[in-house]
Amino acid sequence: MMIVVMNSDAMLSQVSSVIHKIESLGLTPHPSRGEHQTIIGIVGIIDAGHKDDLEHIGQMPGVAKTIRITRPFKLVNREFKPDPTIIRVNGLSIGGEDFAVMAGPCAVESAEQVRATARAVRDAGARILRGGAFKPRTSPYSFKGLGEEGLKILRAAKEETGLPIVTEVISPELVPLVVKYADILQVGARNMQNYALLEAVGGIRKPVLLKRGMMSTIEEMLLAAEYIVSNGNKEVMLCERGIRTFETATRSTLDISAVPVLKQSSHLPVIVDPSHAAGARPYIAPLAKAALAAGADGIIVEVHPSPETASVDGAQSLTFDEFREMMDELRPVAAAVGKRMVLCGEDDAGMRRASA
Amino acid sequence: MMIVVMNSDAMLSQVSSVIHKIESLGLTPHPSRGEHQTIIGIVGIIDAGHKDDLEHIGQMPGVAKTIRITRPFKLVNREFKPDPTIIRVNGLSIGGEDFAVMAGPCAVESAEQVRATARAVRDAGARILRGGAFKPRTSPYSFKGLGEEGLKILRAAKEETGLPIVTEVISPELVPLVVKYADILQVGARNMQNYALLEAVGGIRKPVLLKRGMMSTIEEMLLAAEYIVSNGNKEVMLCERGIRTFETATRSTLDISAVPVLKQSSHLPVIVDPSHAAGARPYIAPLAKAALAAGADGIIVEVHPSPETASVDGAQSLTFDEFREMMDELRPVAAAVGKRMVLCGEDDAGMRRASA
Amino acid sequence: MMIVVMNSDAMLSQVSSVIHKIESLGLTPHPSRGEHQTIIGIVGIIDAGHKDDLEHIGQMPGVAKTIRITRPFKLVNREFKPDPTIIRVNGLSIGGEDFAVMAGPCAVESAEQVRATARAVRDAGARILRGGAFKPRTSPYSFKGLGEEGLKILRAAKEETGLPIVTEVISPELVPLVVKYADILQVGARNMQNYALLEAVGGIRKPVLLKRGMMSTIEEMLLAAEYIVSNGNKEVMLCERGIRTFETATRSTLDISAVPVLKQSSHLPVIVDPSHAAGARPYIAPLAKAALAAGADGIIVEVHPSPETASVDGAQSLTFDEFREMMDELRPVAAAVGKRMVLCGEDDAGMRRASA
């Protein structure tokens, strides 16, 4: 469904040309003539094949602009699939009744660091281990990660703790390598519109955590998810991690409204990253609680054994104690909003409600 | 505390001039000479009287820039007054243990509308009635409010329901009028840097609800509060209501991080306005819950008997039923984060904990 | 002209209600039924009186949203008055063939400062003297201007140099005072939506220089101008001075595109303030040339006898020499784009083309 707005000084012949063009595409034009302007509604089954033709109409003589009424994404649109997509990882139903906590260091530095962190976050209630083996960095002089060695360290930690792994993949040719080790592949904010990468993770059979670009709209994020799903992978989690604004008190501005907007627009699970949004430790627990209360299906949080020595993002990494405190504060909020938080390894029979 | 950064090609004589200037102000310069640049720390009791002198240093030959280390606000700074400012209205302790819910129509339209709304929101748990008698409007052709007639309608509703009134004042010369009717005076987002108005409300003896400008940083908001407090009125509530960003899915982008940032920087209470931030009814309850979970001391929400006929902001006004549902969802969250929500008129003895 | 978009699950009865409502307003509904959605065009003479009724339609059950096709401003709209508004000050035709250069100190500090600056900028080719007697300041501890004393200093400089005065008025009750001294009244960026002030300057008979708010859209600026014009004052100049973005290399981001957008949308003259946009001396001349090349009708620039001692905005004030150099660079560009720059006091007969 689209509307064509003609210029106020458009000639009748120009209006006719637009009408004929619409008819030639097998669609039905509905012109309305106003005092100053004529508009023409376009009705019919508009599919992807029409897209370029419709763009041309916007360029025809006498046309002021075109306005799209229906949304440009389909596969991830809640309107066409009202039931939530539930992604099952490690007994969690992400997008369903669970509130999934993913935690771990920003960058994998050593086996000892990862193992200690994995144990600590699991004991405090995290169900998925995060950690970066490949780091995209703004400066060419920054630490870029351990690469495959880092992936092996993550796998060893998984074997010991039972926590599945979410880790970032930064280019399409690394997808076959990362998919061997990871349980969830993360597409980072800087790569949200790296289409070669979106296509590559669209071809795998593991869930993808798609981070919103720092200056991408919610609609663009849904279109990026559409890329992945249209390439065959239906298990996409949408991750809000803060957008760039004029405010500098925090590293990014967490767009908390994106949580209800995404839940209403799409059937995909919504995750929040309070660490990158805040950029500073004291704000992380408040933002995590806000995310949960706003309806998020989970969070991804940075935790480090000694943040003051972290190679990347120390300022926003929680200590083990801080993480445990945050988890203790999250549980009653989860109960209040009807989300479940159970410890890793508790079997279904033994599952406590978060409120218990 | 300030730092002067010299240009990499600054001459020794220029460095000396800056050092002498600092000494002439009774302050102590601490120069450090680096490979490429010299920097000079300024130490001493820098008070308001030095401000312009220090600006001049930034303009001296050879100076690249100056960097301020200490914050430019004092009276509202938590560092100098760690205890929270608690504002008492209608038995509430705002900034203390209560979660204050202010609700009512965007604009006062009629006595009947206000009376019905006041009753409905009081019965659902609101403790303060909001309503606009003077409306600042972007278009000269929009409804601008009933003026003093509107204030009288609000007072009548207060007399009937017991709910105190928060209402906006849009220019300094209206302060004497509005202060006669209102219990809390609101300074709107468009007027956050209307200094004549800030000075006027600084001279009254009633609390002020200061809304963050759509284009203002958190620091600028604190400076606006400093204006009010430095004019004699210590009872200022800071209200986050969304900032302008590139995202258009919501009317504004609620900067939820402002809640913990403000609580950490200042001792003043923090209120959140989810209605203006969201601009759409379905997002208001999730944002209200997020505000509460993030640590806000209250919310201010638009409610209307029939939003579809509201003269202003109908799209973001809750119906009575929606408001009641939101309140029912807020209570368990308040209990989870240790905030109190009690009904209007319940005496202290009968006060239920929100969790009850 | 407006379009009503119904929800995809709207019932027929809801569509009918909307259609009846439109008809009851004396307007003509044009419904188009698509596969997923129905839209209804509204055609007829929609005037200001309909505005609130049309807002109500957006709140009716089953309505997803309404889309406005025609612009919300009329008096300042080029579509309804294609000829440019030309404002005549000191022999200049602003909005016509001249490129008007307004220059002077940010704040009036002393008679000597203003007199020296006025002479210097006049000799270099400025035709209007700027200077602030009342300064709106973000911090309550900053210099706020000399007040009426400053206005008298400006008038004395005018008498000596023949340069008319542009100066800021910061609140409605100061308008009667400022209008006695000023030739052009400036409404500052922070006051662009101070409606009491817009109405006050709408009631005077002198031109107004309206600065764009730091975070106001071009459309909001045109609506602010509409406020002034609808109150009776047709002589409004629109001033682009930079908007707030995430970029911090300059004080604001000069929205140079606003120049052609405003020239196309409105018949009012367009002025650019490169000083506040840049915030740093080296960028001012390049931005002034860009403004001229993009089609601006003038610039307003800060000049100070010794920027390193300026009480306000020294970093962005040009010295006399720098201003003269900038003027020398502007003249050939003016000739290249067909704008006239003549010295103050040159009579018509003697007027040189800038290119000469």
Place this chain on the structure above:
Amino acid sequence: MMIVVMNSDAMLSQVSSVIHKIESLGLTPHPSRGEHQTIIGIVGIIDAGHKDDLEHIGQMPGVAKTIRITRPFKLVNREFKPDPTIIRVNGLSIGGEDFAVMAGPCAVESAEQVRATARAVRDAGARILRGGAFKPRTSPYSFKGLGEEGLKILRAAKEETGLPIVTEVISPELVPLVVKYADILQVGARNMQNYALLEAVGGIRKPVLLKRGMMSTIEEMLLAAEYIVSNGNKEVMLCERGIRTFETATRSTLDISAVPVLKQSSHLPVIVDPSHAAGARPYIAPLAKAALAAGADGIIVEVHPSPETASVDGAQSLTFDEFREMMDELRPVAAAVGKRMVLCGEDDAGMRRASA
């Protein structure tokens, strides 16, 4: 050069630890003790190897924050190489005396389209042909380009017209293919932080046109250029193409200030893309003139034989006539600011000054 700011309540032992840490890195600490806070300047030869150590200092107990004084880029920094980098393509000296005009269709659609456009833009004065064979697209349902077939079409046009080719490369594995056909490789805005791609084009021997990300600061753009240069390729052109802001009247907000800021910070040539910034034909010529007047070394502009049938970005493509008119308007401005614009194929002897 860096400054460490301690918390106001930092203990002496914490200050000592920071001082020891700095000394252990072979650097010299310069502490200054103020009334409320201690700051410590760090002086010495800080190289890339120190970067992570310095980040750790920011995480030490008692440290409030660290402030970097010197810029984080070196190779592209004008401070260390004051002479401009001049890139020679087709007889042009880009970054030197010439104003380089690159023009052509957004996407290569057919041999006929490209050949016609190449001839038209060459005859009007363009010196380089642009055209996209690989198109990164926000929606998975949009036209993605002809691929290698498109590159062949561009080469054929080059052979006929003599215009060298600038074309986009969208992933690292395509670099070997694109480099065979292109004279200048473009890195698009969405890929400005695609580090694998930056490294790949850092390894080639042809100039790179690096577009600023829509969401990237000027400093981040310079860091992206530093990536390329540090990988061995010194011929990088920086292209400003508009940033994302709240303003929607244009597709992006052209940050015209970036031109003088980049020229002052870096020795690399600066190009402006008015087409993508404006997103609408009528604004392109004004923005092109502004770019030239502000000091840009060239522009890259979209031109199409019949924009109303363009597969991509028709709304912002100039017709042949519009392009010729724009060139006619640019020449006198170039003369006014001292830049040369000569037709392709004119030999040195015959070169007309643009002003002639």
